[in-house]
Amino acid sequence: MADQNAKQYVVDYEGFCPVCENTVRFRSTHQWFRDNLICPACPNGSKPRERALMLAMKQYCADWPSLSIHESSPMDRGASIVLRNKCTNYTPTHFFPDQPTGKVVNGYRNENLERQTFADESFDVVV
Numbered sequence: 001m002a003d004q005n006a007k008q009y010v011v012d013y014e015g016f017c018p019v020c021e022n023t024v025r026f027r028s029t030h031q032w033f034r035d036n037l038i039c040p041a042c043p044n045g046s047k048p049r050e051r052a053l054m055l056a057m058k059q060y061c062a063d064w065p066s067l068s069i070h071e072s073s074p075m076d077r078g079a080s081i082v083l084r085n086k087c088t089n090y091t092p093t094h095f096f097p098d099q100p101t102g103k104v105v106n107g108y109r110n111e112n113l114e115r116q117t118f119a120d121e122s123f124d125v126v127v
């Protein structure tokens, strides 16, 4: 007798996650992989674009933990957590349009990407 509660995965495979650096099973019950193919081992999960980011970082900026990185609009999961925890010069920002830019708001520096207040050449990498 078939288990009526068994999940029907549209994708189910083993792979390497470049964010948490674990071999995991990637599964999704939804065909919209962009938001549903989550790494089960990453802190709070990671989405495919975050894994692509970390692959690119490792390929093009292998020394990224020692670089100056600005991440706009970080999330409380996956790649943002890894960048925050491993990069010694990491600057996360969010944009709060009704607050002054360059100031800390809700724990984040307030920056408008179209009019940043950072000095020129402040960062090696901008995410």
Ligand SMILES: [Zn+2]
Pocket: 017, 018, 019, 020, 021, 022, 039, 040, 041, 042, 043, 046
């Ligand atoms: Zn992961």
